Amino acid sequence: MRNQFLKYDLFKLIVLLVLIILLITLLISPVNAPAVSNEQNDAVVEAVDGATGGDSAAPSLPESPTTNIDLSFDGKTGRLVDDAGTARYRLDESGEIWVPVISDSLIADLPDDYSLLPDDSGDWIITGSGGSVLYRFDSGDLVWMKAEGEAADSEDTEAKAEPAPCDGANPVRISDIGAKVRVVNALIPLRLSPDATSSNYVLSLPEGSVLEIISGPVCTPYLDGANQWWGVRTEEGVEGFAAEGSAVSDIYYLEEIQ
Numbered sequence: 001m002r003n004q005f006l007k008y009d010l011f012k013l014i015v016l017l018v019l020i021i022l023l024i025t026l027l028i029s030p031v032n033a034p035a036v037s038n039e040q041n042d043a044v045v046e047a048v049d050g051a052t053g054g055d056s057a058a059p060s061l062p063e064s065p066t067t068n069i070d071l072s073f074d075g076k077t078g079r080l081v082d083d084a085g086t087a088r089y090r091l092d093e094s095g096e097i098w099v100p101v102i103s104d105s106l107i108a109d110l111p112d113d114y115s116l117l118p119d120d121s122g123d124w125i126i127t128g129s130g131g132s133v134l135y136r137f138d139s140g141d142l143v144w145m146k147a148e149g150e151a152a153d154s155e156d157t158e159a160k161a162e163p164a165p166c167d168g169a170n171p172v173r174i175s176d177i178g179a180k181v182r183v184v185n186a187l188i189p190l191r192l193s194p195d196a197t198s199s200n201y202v203l204s205l206p207e208g209s210v211l212e213i214i215s216g217p218v219c220t221p222y223l224d225g226a227n228q229w230w231g232v233r234t235e236e237g238v239e240g241f242a243a244e245g246s247a248v249s250d251i252y253y254l255e256e257i258q
Contacts, residue, residue, distance in 0.1 A: 065089060065098050068140045088142050092192055096199045100124050100137045106144055110134065115214055115239055117231055118193050131177045131215045131231075166219030169226040170245035170252060174213060180257040181232070183209040183242075188253045190240040194218040194229030196247075202240045210235055210257070211242065222247040230254065 064071055064080060071080040071088055080089040080098065089098040102116065114134065115127045124137040126144065135144040166172075174181060183205045192200040194216075205211070215231030218241070225247035233239045245252040 062091075062096050062098060065139060067142055069142055082142070092202075094192070094199065094201055097192055100139075100142070100144075102126070102144070106135070115231070115233070117215060117239065120218055122193070127215065166217075166226050166228055168221065168224065168247065169219060169228045170250060172217055172228055172244065173252065174217070174230060174244060174254065174256050177213050177215060179213045181211050181213060181230075181254040182257055183207050183211070183253060184255045185251055186253060188242060190232070190234070190238065190242055191229075192240055194220050194227075194241045196220070196222050196227060196243070203238065205234070205242060211254070214239065216241070217244065224248055 061073060064073075067088075069082050069088070071082060073079075074081045074085075074087070077087060078091060079087040079101065081087050087101045090101055091097070092099050099116065102110075110126065111128050113129055115131075117125060117127060119125050119133075123139070125133050125147070126135040126137075128134045133147040136147050137143075138145050184207060187204050187206050190202045190205050192202055211232040211234055213230050214233050217228040217230050220227050220229060227243040227247045228245065229241045229243055231239070232242045242254060244254045
């Protein structure tokens with residue numbers, strides 16, 4: 001009889017231990033979070049995309065220009081804007097250079113053939129027919145200043161001024177602004193500024209491309225010599241700078257069309 005009671009007590013003890021183990025397991029197990037529906041997940045993704053302009057990674061931008069006015073990047077337009085939301089700078093086609101924005105009101109006063117280019121000192125200018133300077137950009141106050149009586153060529157003189165000496169460069173053979181030239185001997189780059197060492201690539205000019213000279217020449221040292229750069233416009237209206245010849249050999253890249 002005593003053995004039966006012992007067996008019964010042992011059974012209850014085992015049952016109690018099992019219940020205790022189950023209770024401990026329930027207490028330490030993580031509570032399952034409610035499943036997120038596809039609609040909820042899509043809403044989260046759209047919210048994140050809206051905050052980042054649709055890209056999961058922040059855009060890689062060049063350093064902002066130094067100005068007297070606080071600027072911020074507008075992810076929707078891809079431009080630098082002031083506190084009032086007015087666009088002040090845009091990226092060039094390469095995405096590596098900030099270019100000042102010309103307002104619609106100013107564009108309305110410009111000739112159809114105007115050009116936006118950096119000058120020899122790197123300041124931005126707006127030129128008109130024949131390369132005459134119409135406006136200069138004040139990078140401090142972010143305003144376009146009218147250039148009174150300033151010209152980028154020598155049309156007002158009876159004789160064409162000779163280009164300044166450029167040590168190490170091939171002699172200039174292009175006659176003047178307004179000339180038509182053809183790319184010869186090689187495929188060459190069209191650049192945003194007269195410099196072969198910076199990331200200012202615009203596009204490639206294949207052999208046979210016809211260009212119009214709109215400014216220059218600009219002498220820039222390169223390697224053991226120098227390049228004479230001309231401001232040019234393609235037949236499609238794309239503007240930039242192209243070297244007339246090699247800096248390390250007597251090869252010419254541009255030839256005037258007579």
